[in-house]
Amino acid sequence: MGFAPRVLAIPAAIGLALLILPLTALVLRVQWSTLWQDITSPEALSALGLSLTTGLTATAVCVVLGVPLALLIARSRARTAAVLRALVTVPLVLPPMVGGVAMLFLFGRTSWLGGVLAEWGIRVPFTTGAVVLAQTFVALPFLVLALEGSLRTTGVGYEQAAAGLGAGRWTILGRVTLPLAAPGLIAGIVLCFARAVGEFGATALFAGNAPGVTQTMPLAIYTAFNGAGVSQGSAVALSLLLLVTAIGVLLLVRAWRPEAPR
Amino acid sequence: MGFAPRVLAIPAAIGLALLILPLTALVLRVQWSTLWQDITSPEALSALGLSLTTGLTATAVCVVLGVPLALLIARSRARTAAVLRALVTVPLVLPPMVGGVAMLFLFGRTSWLGGVLAEWGIRVPFTTGAVVLAQTFVALPFLVLALEGSLRTTGVGYEQAAAGLGAGRWTILGRVTLPLAAPGLIAGIVLCFARAVGEFGATALFAGNAPGVTQTMPLAIYTAFNGAGVSQGSAVALSLLLLVTAIGVLLLVRAWRPEAPR
Amino acid sequence: AGASGDTAPGAASGSTADVDLSGELTIFAAASLATAFDELAARFEQRHPSLDVVPISYDGSSTLATQLVEGAPADVFASADESTMKRVIDAGLAADPHPFASNTLVIAVPSGNPAAITGIADLGESDVTVVLCAPEVPCGAASATLLARNEVVVSPASLEQNVTAVLTKVAAGEADAGLVYVTDALRAPQVDAVEAAGSADIVNRYPIAALSEAGNPAAAAAFVDYVLSAEGRAVLEGLGFGAP
Amino acid sequence: MTALDAHIVVERSGFRLDATVQAAPGEVVAVMGPSGAGKSTLLGVLAGLVALDAGHVRLGDRELDTAPRPRVRTTPSRRGIVLLGQEPRLFPHLSAHENIAFGLRAHGATKQVAAAEADQWLWRVGLDGMGSRRPAQLSGGQQQRVALARALATSPDALLLDEPLTSLDAETAGDVRALLHDQLTATRSTAIVATHDAVDAVALASRLLVLEEGRVTQTGRVREVLAEPATRFTAAVAGLNRVEGEVRGGRWQRDHVVLAAGDAASAPSDGTAVAAVFRPSAVGIDRTEADTWTGALRLAPSVVEGEWLARVTRLEQTPGGVRVRTVDPEVAVDLTADRAAELGLAPGLPVRLRLDAGDARFVPLG
Amino acid sequence: MTALDAHIVVERSGFRLDATVQAAPGEVVAVMGPSGAGKSTLLGVLAGLVALDAGHVRLGDRELDTAPRPRVRTTPSRRGIVLLGQEPRLFPHLSAHENIAFGLRAHGATKQVAAAEADQWLWRVGLDGMGSRRPAQLSGGQQQRVALARALATSPDALLLDEPLTSLDAETAGDVRALLHDQLTATRSTAIVATHDAVDAVALASRLLVLEEGRVTQTGRVREVLAEPATRFTAAVAGLNRVEGEVRGGRWQRDHVVLAAGDAASAPSDGTAVAAVFRPSAVGIDRTEADTWTGALRLAPSVVEGEWLARVTRLEQTPGGVRVRTVDPEVAVDLTADRAAELGLAPGLPVRLRLDAGDARFVPLG
Ligand SMILES: Nc1ncnc2c1ncn2[C@@H]1O[C@H](COP(=O)(O)OP(=O)(O)OP(=O)(O)O)[C@@H](O)[C@H]1O
Ligand SMILES: Nc1ncnc2c1ncn2[C@@H]1O[C@H](COP(=O)(O)OP(=O)(O)OP(=O)(O)O)[C@@H](O)[C@H]1O
Ligand SMILES: [Mg+2]
Numbered sequence A, B: 001m002g003f004a005p006r007v008l009a010i011p012a013a014i015g016l017a018l019l020i021l022p023l024t025a026l027v028l029r030v031q032w033s034t035l036w037q038d039i040t041s042p043e044a045l046s047a048l049g050l051s052l053t054t055g056l057t058a059t060a061v062c063v064v065l066g067v068p069l070a071l072l073i074a075r076s077r078a079r080t081a082a083v084l085r086a087l088v089t090v091p092l093v094l095p096p097m098v099g100g101v102a103m104l105f106l107f108g109r110t111s112w113l114g115g116v117l118a119e120w121g122i123r124v125p126f127t128t129g130a131v132v133l134a135q136t137f138v139a140l141p142f143l144v145l146a147l148e149g150s151l152r153t154t155g156v157g158y159e160q161a162a163a164g165l166g167a168g169r170w171t172i173l174g175r176v177t178l179p180l181a182a183p184g185l186i187a188g189i190v191l192c193f194a195r196a197v198g199e200f201g202a203t204a205l206f207a208g209n210a211p212g213v214t215q216t217m218p219l220a221i222y223t224a225f226n227g228a229g230v231s232q233g234s235a236v237a238l239s240l241l242l243l244v245t246a247i248g249v250l251l252l253v254r255a256w257r258p259e260a261p262r
Numbered sequence C: 001a002g003a004s005g006d007t008a009p010g011a012a013s014g015s016t017a018d019v020d021l022s023g024e025l026t027i028f029a030a031a032s033l034a035t036a037f038d039e040l041a042a043r044f045e046q047r048h049p050s051l052d053v054v055p056i057s058y059d060g061s062s063t064l065a066t067q068l069v070e071g072a073p074a075d076v077f078a079s080a081d082e083s084t085m086k087r088v089i090d091a092g093l094a095a096d097p098h099p100f101a102s103n104t105l106v107i108a109v110p111s112g113n114p115a116a117i118t119g120i121a122d123l124g125e126s127d128v129t130v131v132l133c134a135p136e137v138p139c140g141a142a143s144a145t146l147l148a149r150n151e152v153v154v155s156p157a158s159l160e161q162n163v164t165a166v167l168t169k170v171a172a173g174e175a176d177a178g179l180v181y182v183t184d185a186l187r188a189p190q191v192d193a194v195e196a197a198g199s200a201d202i203v204n205r206y207p208i209a210a211l212s213e214a215g216n217p218a219a220a221a222a223f224v225d226y227v228l229s230a231e232g233r234a235v236l237e238g239l240g241f242g243a244p
Numbered sequence D, E: 001m002t003a004l005d006a007h008i009v010v011e012r013s014g015f016r017l018d019a020t021v022q023a024a025p026g027e028v029v030a031v032m033g034p035s036g037a038g039k040s041t042l043l044g045v046l047a048g049l050v051a052l053d054a055g056h057v058r059l060g061d062r063e064l065d066t067a068p069r070p071r072v073r074t075t076p077s078r079r080g081i082v083l084l085g086q087e088p089r090l091f092p093h094l095s096a097h098e099n100i101a102f103g104l105r106a107h108g109a110t111k112q113v114a115a116a117e118a119d120q121w122l123w124r125v126g127l128d129g130m131g132s133r134r135p136a137q138l139s140g141g142q143q144q145r146v147a148l149a150r151a152l153a154t155s156p157d158a159l160l161l162d163e164p165l166t167s168l169d170a171e172t173a174g175d176v177r178a179l180l181h182d183q184l185t186a187t188r189s190t191a192i193v194a195t196h197d198a199v200d201a202v203a204l205a206s207r208l209l210v211l212e213e214g215r216v217t218q219t220g221r222v223r224e225v226l227a228e229p230a231t232r233f234t235a236a237v238a239g240l241n242r243v244e245g246e247v248r249g250g251r252w253q254r255d256h257v258v259l260a261a262g263d264a265a266s267a268p269s270d271g272t273a274v275a276a277v278f279r280p281s282a283v284g285i286d287r288t289e290a291d292t293w294t295g296a297l298r299l300a301p302s303v304v305e306g307e308w309l310a311r312v313t314r315l316e317q318t319p320g321g322v323r324v325r326t327v328d329p330e331v332a333v334d335l336t337a338d339r340a341a342e343l344g345l346a347p348g349l350p351v352r353l354r355l356d357a358g359d360a361r362f363v364p365l366g
């Protein structure tokens, strides 16, 4: 544990156990007989595909919007930063379902914006786009806050050195700022993707639960859970499928680590 | 924006708008006539109290378990760290509802662990403790990942300097490691608390929904939302109450920033 | 199939079978109807080969109602209770709902009935862990009425958000008993049902309606008729739903 | 024509920098000054990293900065100026080779060209074969050399070097200094070099600017400044004693120290303030007859030209022998280790110092 | 009895450190060596920050480290050793005052005592009134002084200083050097000081250890090592020329350079390898009659004792004048600026060098 007190290994182990043991209990209850069938059903696969597509899209959107936002906050004066950070934190606190209601209120047809969009023939809710929007809404704060922490820790010393060498702003961003904040950026992307893929409440309300269009894995799990009685067999099977896939994607993200410092 | 390209202000603004506009839409729909009544009802206040107590307790537990875990990961070799990080990420991906089922499987009285606990006269589900446990389970990964990012960014240089001065491991932890990783630690605590307070799915399944014991704000909001009433007025009112309170707590966390670097 | 429903609108269903329906049919249905409506939709689609029944969106009735009010595109809405249907009607999205099924409460106990529950009076025992639906949601309201009628005072360990949560706790053995709908109890393998005295009087009715903004009004009306038809009813009854 | 022309005012609590710097095209200017004098701040302003509170920075015919209004501030990357900061700040996530290539790429070199040049530069600073190491895997001096190579490789319009040769041993420093000199001469770069070492100033620069507490106290050709230091600090840098006194009747005098002032006698009038500047090794030293300061004073003859009584305050071992510091006035005396042992000096003892007026230079105070 | 006794072996790709270090209680040992020689690694091992691959570290009668087995490794905080690293690494989140107090607190001082002592130390290093500043608000030299104060304040059993006086100007460095010397003497600390400056070594240490490419090439009393450098590096540090040759018939010879070897003649036998060591200023220089190297060779008389032909490779400006570097053999010659101008030297030109054998010291090769 580097220079940390060695006894801290004990709480660390407890923490790890707390996270892992429930999953073990879950795996122990899997009905192996129907597992293969459950996870290869067309609905499951379509939900998985949708989850991956929307999850990755939402993560990409979060990176595009969140990295600039994190930079803005990290390089603002203390007071401005505090306000911005509070604003970013708000959607986190909201139970996702309320977030979904809020988005419905914003984009739904009874709202001003929804009305305008409807006149242009654009309907946002109940589309795959709405799923991405809902996931972005709930996942963005994670990326922003995690990255901002790392950006602040890194400081501006190396950016100054790069500027002193005559590097332009984009070069500094791409070759210095982001690589140095890579641990935070990657943590942010992981949190963001995980949250987007696991997103349930906001999607259920704002995008609906239409198989093939807006029914992502969590919704499929929810439906399986509610519908098929309490055997939970297929819900658990689907959960495992989601888990394994998401971990697979995340390991790919980890593998991409261009220039890790130290 | 420091040394970052200035055009990035545009996506930053879009990101911020995406996070804030839905909340504005929500506030616009508040039924001001019944607002006061909704948020001062004894049930609402008791749920709020419970949410704050359990949320803060869960955050404290997360700090106690998560800081060591983050240190362990941040100071492990790359390969070990990757495995540990993947393990920590797993619960993030799981829809919380499934997490609740998993915890029920682990601590329920039909399980081995639950049986042992029951023999000692301890029942976990349906208690406030279960709420804290569920919240800890879903919130811990956020603290760990956000802090780990910052710890890795900081590196061990200053810890070496402190060790070179003869400082013991606890001194290094308290006076050097954590203060230097403060941005990440604070980001982690904010994410953790927000996630704990907003937690709904796992609590609903694992802890149940007994007013005063396990009915936290999100559960109260959900109940109000699904209630037979014609409008979601009180659900929205309760959401606002939760929001304002949580932001208040988070601003207090921000105010506590012992020794911010740079 | 003969039409022998006690309400008039279903009478014509046999004849509409011959109408050549086409396009897509979108159905929003309460989560507890999932098994039944999947079956009904499949049969209906078989009857009308050129009609495409879009996979049905299941969710809590309240969620579905909110979505419909905010513009969700759907042709048919089947709700789990009448007050939710009323919200949709009040928004001007549907005109005449038809009750098409009903449900009554039973006591669900873990298989084997470890706490030896024999009737509703046992739920008042202090050493029995009971979970109920929250009074705000339909099954909770019904449970409260039932308990009140039987003058049983229960201190529930939890007031669950929906039937599934009650069933999960019972199935996991965490609760000794819970009040759920018959159809739910039937679906759950690790759960046994115990008759609750007086439950027959407390009936929950499921209304269905074709939506006024339906993209495919003909198909919507036909599907409503089909659900109300004898064949539809037979399917529902096979899954434990009572007559409306 | 001047390549670089700046009047720099920076205000900070307890510190104010107010300095004018000019450099002709291709000229190398050394900046020296005590710790905290404002050298790094000055370079930071020129590089665009520190904001100007008043004044201007001009490079060639471009106005880079002006303040307070109209406020102009050119972004660092558009200045055509490269700064090697006092902390080398090698990018920890890039290898030594990539660090050098970074500067080249920032100046528009293609990938191939940058890689090839970086290889060459590694070789030039004696780090052949270490290109793939991360900075953390290099020693302090190796890092310093990579940082220098990174800055030099860019061959910019103007180069700012903040203590480029610290943490290098004498031999390596000599080689790198020669490399730096050759590079600056070959590219005819306008350069400003902050340094603490007179050797660097003499070897690299043609002009020297002395900065003390935010102000320029002396400027001119390097050797001239070092030969006629205007302040105690500059004298210390040049390794000389500097004692301020005044000229009266052809004699230079400070308290009880009197020297025959040859050419200083041509000073316009009596009472002119003049500093005597002389090498520590030019001063002769002897024990007094008495063992105590008061005793020595009692025995002291009246003022003798070129001789005075002093008290030892500190003995410092130096490679050449021993340096004896005395008060009043503050004068350092160098003597060999043997002679020091023979004299048996210790702090507090009185000594008799001798100085041949021919060994001193008399510099009128500005 | 030795306070510190270590045999240190560290293996790294392309680098192997294998050195023995000993220090008596209260002794100060200077370590010098070229950049990348392993000085910082050596100190890192002693401080417990770098793992030993073989050997041992003993402090007093405690075995701090042994390797490979039985492997003992004492945690840094239990060693009673304090290291001031090459990078000062002031804690950026603590003020200067808190940084100094940190070391004191780590050594068990109470809050009040630590605060009071920290104040005193700030004053001693000339940073009175800057205690509340964060490191980022201090100049490089000010940071260096805070770091030094932070390390010295702890008064540990053994003190390791890695280039403690870099980035300080001559005057401040002198004051801090004196402070450091007084402190080391007063506390009778055993100390190891890595430095690049012979001035530091002479002023602070009694023994000097020269480390080159991971091996100890010379060790002994500081002045003796500097007077009789065993390697080119040490000669460079001492500012001397060192030419290896051999003694034959009472004459020292290297190629066409021949000197009358006075005392070296007492060497056991002919053919003994002996290095001639002499100051650059002791060498006389003249233009040859011919303007080109080949021409000069043609005109050269047969070998003359104390005179040889050489070619100029580099001219370096120095504060004292000009240093002319020549090959073969490599000899540096110091001359005044005037004389250099008069000679009109340039790289490539042939010159005639003269050296009085009395100015050279002959050191048999070990
Ligand atoms: N960020 C800052 N905020 C406030 N004061 C500062 C800041 N940076 C430097 N200073 C102060 O400004 C003065 C000049 O600092 P500067 O770094 O320019 O000195 P310097 O001449 O480079 O010294 P050194 O030789 O020690 O590097 C110092 O007194 C320093 O304490
Ligand atoms: N972490 C590392 N991994 C691999 N090699 C290293 C590492 N750190 C240092 N080295 C190498 O070990 C050798 C010794 O380094 P060290 O820092 O001890 O040198 P030094 O004598 O202190 O040099 P300097 O005077 O430049 O500070 C160098 O060749 C360096 O490149
Ligand atoms: Mg500086």
Ligand SMILES: [Mg+2]
Binding pocket: D139, D140, D141, E039, E040, E041, E086, E162
């Ligand atoms: Mg070193």
